[in-house]
Amino acid sequence: MxxxxxxxxxxxxxxxxxxxxxxxxxxxxxxxxxxxxxxxxxxxxxxxxxxxxxxxxxxxxxxxxxxxxxxxxxxxxxxxxxxxxxxxxxxxxxxxxxxxxxxxxxxxxxxxxxxxxxxxxxxxxxxxxxxxxxxxxxxxxxxxxxxxxxxxxxxxxxxxGPRWRLLLIGAGQLSQAVAQMAGMLDFEVLVCDPREEYAATLQMHGVTRVMGMPDDVVQAIVPDAHTAIIALTHDPKLDDMALMEALNSDAFYIGALGSRRNQATRKARLAEHFDLTETALARLHGPVGLQVGAKTPSEIAVSIVAEIVQVKNNVTQSHGEALALSSLDIGDSRITACAVA
Structure with missing residues (x-):
């Protein structure tokens, strides 16, 4: 869009x-x-x-x-x-x-x-x-x-034109919703997904499919301070490859889909197999997106794009102004309770 x-x-x-x-x-x-x-x-x-x-x-x-x-x-x-x-x-x-x-x-x-x-x-x-x-x-x-x-x-x-750039790993329904919203915010949207059964359905105006494996694509686009990268396949074989390169890049935002439990497991795996430092791993936003109780792909996309904008604009919520959010993870789901601070 x-x-x-x-x-x-x-x-x-x-x-x-x-x-x-x-x-x-x-x-x-x-x-x-x-x-x-x-x-x-x-x-x-x-x-x-x-x-x-x-x-x-x-x-x-x-x-x-x-x-x-x-x-x-x-x-x-x-x-x-x-x-x-x-x-x-x-x-x-x-x-x-x-x-x-x-x-x-x-x-x-x-x-x-x-x-x-x-x-x-x-x-x-x-x-x-x-x-x-x-x-x-x-x-x-x-x-x-x-x-x-x-x-x-x-x-x-x-x-x-596109003042910012967003690379999405994965071409599923959630990625398409995120891409549509990001396009309205002057992001150039790139999508990488070597799984042809997903990428074949990617037919969105203004979205560019980038061919190749995720780690090679991240290297090829040379992420700068105006680039955001999000791993949304929920497949460690693809997401981890992209994150391995992204977390050592200049990208201003790096996120990955998954519960808190999965994020902890992912960070341990990245540290063990790819020798990523604590500083690099701390840059990973996960679970990706702001805590808004999102359930549908469109709602999750809103939370993801909102967090990207928040980081882009260097906005942080003070404890006294924000709603206190607590999350309980069960498997891959996220149950969010909200209480007034």
Whole structure:
């Protein structure tokens, strides 16, 4: 599944091709508590139809009203607008805690750059788009994972495409659910499964099957600090091979499916047969995912993706704020009890 930003661009392209005028709005700076981060996109059609969002809805409503009233009819170049600069404005536009949004609004005149971005991201390329506020000129270039939005008041550079990478070992139902969710979060999703009876059913848009054995594939992709690796086959012969290489890599997240009992057995096996250190083994997230009482593949996928995002964003829950979770493992199942801390 494509990311939400690319969905906005696809809508803009379709609207322009059908003869509508479109204004594209990008969040470039925020202060205080803002509903959407820098880089968030909103497209507003001349009749008020919208795609994407930049706030909880009140800013969108104001922009829609202005566009329908014809205020943007003769907008020829990009310009800036701020919302919530005063306490009264913050309350009016639904920005919590006195938050402020600074936006760049631009008339979409040509669509060649949109077509290029959509084409290049379909092949998993990361693209940087630079917009000049002086004349509205747009340039595209290849980008690297780790780059961020840049805005100096004159030029705005935003990124489109997979900023993160996820390698899934296993092509089963759970892997497909995780892949679908990760794609919406700008992850390039790779799947390795030498078992043809599983991999043959892998037919998902935006997911790439990587041929080979798991350990060879992990080595081949050279995991970096923007790579997550998860072993989901529940087959030690496959999962252990991937983990053997992953735990000594620069991947920011490494997880494996299985109960606490299985994880303890796995760590002992990895330490004995692959000579992995305690430091390396401590990097393994298992049971994989946040404890949310998940039971179905879709619920488990939510817990896995949520934990990846938590680690990616360096977020930790304090003991006083979190729910106290205790788990009891019976075989390969996990029974979770939840009590208020």
């Amino acid at each position: 494509e990311s939400l930003d690319l969905r906005v661009l696809a809508d803009v392209l379709a609207w322009k091709q059908s003869g509508h005028s479109v204004t594209l709005v990008t969040v470039v700076e925020t202060w205080g508590s803002a509903p959407r981060p820098p880089g968030a996109l909103l497209a507003v059609r001349d009749d008020g139809l919208v795609s994407g969002s930049v706030s909880g809805g009140c800013v969108e409503d104001d922009l829609i009203a202005r566009i329908k009233a014809g205020e943007y009819e003769h907008l020829a170049y990009p310009s800036m607008v701020a919302y919530g600069a005063t306490k009264e404005e913050a309350a009016r536009f639904g920005l919590p805690c006195g938050g402020t949004l600074r936006l760049v609004q631009e008339p979409v005149l040509g669509t060649a750059w949109i077509e290029q971005v959509l084409q290049r991201t379909r092949t998993h390329q990361l693209v940087a788009r630079t917009l000049s506020l002086k004349d509205g000129q747009v340039t595209l270039r290849d980008a690297q994972r780790g780059e961020k939005l840049e805005f100096d008041g004159i030029t705005l550079t935003t990124l489109f």
